[in-house]
Amino acid sequence: MSGALAPDPVDRAARAAWSTVIVGMPFLDSGQPSIQLGLLKAVVEGYGFPVRTLHANLDFAARLGVDRYRPLCEHRGWLVGDWLFSVAAFGNAAPDPDGRLVDDFADELAYLGGTLAERRERLLRIRDEDVPAYLDALVETGWDEVRVVGFSSVFQQNAASFALARRLKRRYPDIVTVFGGANFEGEMGVELTRSVDCVDLAVTGEGDDAFPRLLCALAAGEDPSGIPGVARRVGNQVVATPPAPPRHRLDDLPVPDYEEYFERSQRLGLLPPVGHRTTWIPFESARGCWWGEKHHCTFCGLNGSTMKYRSKSAQRVFAELAEQARRYRSFRFEAVDNILDVTYLNELFPTLTANNTDYELFYEVKANLTRAQLRTMAQAGLVGIQPGLESLSSPVLRLMRKGVRAAQNVNLLRWAQYYDLHVVWNILWGFPGETEGQCKEQADWVPHLAHLQPPVSAGRLWMERWSPLYMRPEEFGVRVCVPERSYHYVYPDGVDLDRVAYFFDHEMAGTLPDSTYRELKQAVEEWKATWASGERPVLKYWSAPGYLQIYDGRYPGKEGTYTFEGPLADIYLACSDRPTTASAVRDKLGQKLPVETVREAIEEFAQRGLMFLDESLAVALAIPAITGR
Amino acid sequence: MSGGDSDRGASRRGFGIILGGLAAGAILGSAVVAHADDIKGSGPGAAGESAGRGSTADAGGLRKVSRAEIDSLGAKLDAVKLSDNERALLVGLLSLAVDTIGRARAGNPVSPLVTTGRVGEAVGVQAPAHLPSIRDQFRTAFTPGQVHDGRAISDDLGEVIHGTG
Numbered sequence: 167m168s169g170a171l172a173p174d175p176v177d178r179a180a181r182a183a184w185s186t187v188i189v190g191m192p193f194l195d196s197g198q199p200s201i202q203l204g205l206l207k208a209v210v211e212g213y214g215f216p217v218r219t220l221h222a223n224l225d226f227a228a229r230l231g232v233d234r235y236r237p238l239c240e241h242r243g244w245l246v247g248d249w250l251f252s253v254a255a256f257g258n259a260a261p262d263p264d265g266r267l268v269d270d271f272a273d274e275l276a277y278l279g280g281t282l283a284e285r286r287e288r289l290l291r292i293r294d295e296d297v298p299a300y301l302d303a304l305v306e307t308g309w310d311e312v313r314v315v316g317f318s319s320v321f322q323q324n325a326a327s328f329a330l331a332r333r334l335k336r337r338y339p340d341i342v343t344v345f346g347g348a349n350f351e352g353e354m355g356v357e358l359t360r361s362v363d364c365v366d367l368a369v370t371g372e373g374d375d376a377f378p379r380l381l382c383a384l385a386a387g388e389d390p391s392g393i394p395g396v397a398r399r400v401g402n403q404v405v406a407t408p409p410a411p412p413r414h415r416l417d418d419l420p421v422p423d424y425e426e427y428f429e430r431s432q433r434l435g436l437l438p439p440v441g442h443r444t445t446w447i448p449f450e451s452a453r454g455c456w457w458g459e460k461h462h463c464t465f466c467g468l469n470g471s472t473m474k475y476r477s478k479s480a481q482r483v484f485a486e487l488a489e490q491a492r493r494y495r496s497f498r499f500e501a502v503d504n505i506l507d508v509t510y511l512n513e514l515f516p517t518l519t520a521n522n523t524d525y526e527l528f529y530e531v532k533a534n535l536t537r538a539q540l541r542t543m544a545q546a547g548l549v550g551i552q553p554g555l556e557s558l559s560s561p562v563l564r565l566m567r568k569g570v571r572a573a574q575n576v577n578l579l580r581w582a583q584y585y586d587l588h589v590v591w592n593i594l595w596g597f598p599g600e601t602e603g604q605c606k607e608q609a610d611w612v613p614h615l616a617h618l619q620p621p622v623s624a625g626r627l628w629m630e631r632w633s634p635l636y637m638r639p640e641e642f643g644v645r646v647c648v649p650e651r652s653y654h655y656v657y658p659d660g661v662d663l664d665r666v667a668y669f670f671d672h673e674m675a676g677t678l679p680d681s682t683y684r685e686l687k688q689a690v691e692e693w694k695a696t697w698a699s700g701e702r703p704v705l706k707y708w709s710a711p712g713y714l715q716i717y718d719g720r721y722p723g724k725e726g727t728y729t730f731e732g733p734l735a736d737i738y739l740a741c742s743d744r745p746t747t748a749s750a751v752r753d754k755l756g757q758k759l760p761v762e763t764v765r766e767a768i769e770e771f772a773q774r775g776l777m778f779l780d781e782s783l784a785v786a787l788a789i790p791a792i793t794g795r
Numbered sequence: 796m797s798g799g800d801s802d803r804g805a806s807r808r809g810f811g812i813i814l815g816g817l818a819a820g821a822i823l824g825s826a827v828v829a830h831a832d833d834i835k836g837s838g839p840g841a842a843g844e845s846a847g848r849g850s851t852a853d854a855g856g857l858r859k860v861s862r863a864e865i866d867s868l869g870a871k872l873d874a875v876k877l878s879d880n881e882r883a884l885l886v887g888l889l890s891l892a893v894d895t896i897g898r899a900r901a902g903n904p905v906s907p908l909v910t911t912g913r914v915g916e917a918v919g920v921q922a923p924a925h926l927p928s929i930r931d932q933f934r935t936a937f938t939p940g941q942v943h944d945g946r947a948i949s950d951d952l953g954e955v956i957h958g959t960g
Contacts, residue, residue, distance in 0.1 A: 717942045727942060729936055729938065730932070734929070
């Protein structure tokens, strides 16, 4: 492993005395291990430190019950998770002891279920009874020998992490706390180190070199000020060093160690003690975003200083999956990558297929994947994708700089359906320059897409730190950009929210009001409701040479079969594999038809909702009835 | 019109390109045809050469025109010295004709025929049999009714397959 400095005997003895615990607090999802914890444990162990992980989120999930815990893990969630731990984290300085958040965000928190009064009673009981009892139990045992506690914090983990750190430092004043994770990237980590007294040190960039080097400095009694990407308080000031460039060679990283997650989960009764598990094991095959390096999607805040794309070799990924399947007896793997390395289409996936592995895989992908590429991945075990579709309108996609067309998005949904891939996607709106017509056009298309998987949600874009919208407000006409108001219910006055927040309330010139999107939102809700009911609409075709039948079961009470022969059958099938133009169809059919004829036929198909039109592109909407080919 | 800047672009279009619209149709199988007498009467020039490359009149006195012949005609027209106005006029007439024939072939005729001006001497589109228009094909394509998937394969079918193996 690169950077795992082989300690000399003196160092080894010193490091052995620096017992370290790496903690994952609520509201980390309880259903799978944390890759941050698993990876850092393996990294730190390589440096010779005694280290264990503590998935403390599991204890809270067990206390509340998983069904009540998991809804609180929403990444956005109007910070209700952080709010639940705010009093424990900041004591008298907590800004909302009376629980105003529950009322002020009554509509937004409706997803938690129950009436407002029930929600209020339940959330306050969690905050005032469950949280203190949980934290007391956590600090009770297991800390006597511990010198360093590392907290990995992503999304709504800050307040719970501060709450535990505060209690630990009160009871074990010599413990050094080190915070890291996406919530501490860049100036967020600097400000939290300045303003939250239980934060001794923060890692403000990638942690797999900075964190062990920090531990080495602590063990050696050295000044950590020379370590890149570390913030620390010196008197009333915070001294921070810029992070090192992102790690290039990911093959050098160790395989994450999730053993303690499974032990704890099983001990707490969250996982049954069975021989074969169905847990989705997180794995990392790449960091950064190769698309974002070229054209950063305007709304995306996922990569601050780590956009540079890097990936593990296919051989390394293949070996890692095999090792993790053996270790944890699960064959389900979720890639935490922001975007699939397209070289895996020629290397990793064919290798998995050739070796007859029985994995189930999930990947985030770019939406321009072809039918053949999806087939390759599905054959290798891909069962779920997150393609970042974001819109059914090409002009809106251009405003986002997504680099795909609406027809490609629709086509991806078609072939994902065909190859039985679960698709996680959203429709976003609120970009400067959108028109009412673009919005209406999307709403009009939705009923024709009823046989394809609906989006998880449809709504206004989130303004995220690090996104181009946030970083270059003048370019996009951003008039107002302030920390999302729920931060005021979590953090004390002394915290500069402008420097801590990840989500921001915003106003932008050239955007449309919410009322414009009502029809689209309603159409999407109906689409989702139909799928949730279990009665999934159908649009499929059977073809023979010069002959085509399309069964349309999308509109209840209007089901029926279209039969086409000759050129019309040929035109439809020519638009099935991928979006194409009328001229390309004519060429594909050997120029037997004038392009006007092709265009007229395409328009007739589209009028019946049998094709999706996207400017000059057309794509068939029906899916072959015989699946999996 | 003096052939000024406004239509210079149009007037410079090659005749071969314009007539290409007919060629695409010729491949379709519905042929661009003319009365044989009209073509025979044009002497040893274009029609004679076309006939020499294999075009023949059918029993009805109609003559099929091949794509090569259409291309050849386009090339010859391109070579003719014309004034800007003459060229613009010919471009306009040919474009109109090609467009009309194209619409007729697509099942959407603007007029039944494009005539040469003399009764009985028509230039038009002939299909081997009557083809319904695209709109008509769509109009009759739909049969209402639910379709349910049957069993993928029956035990009986399995035995048959086994028995023939």
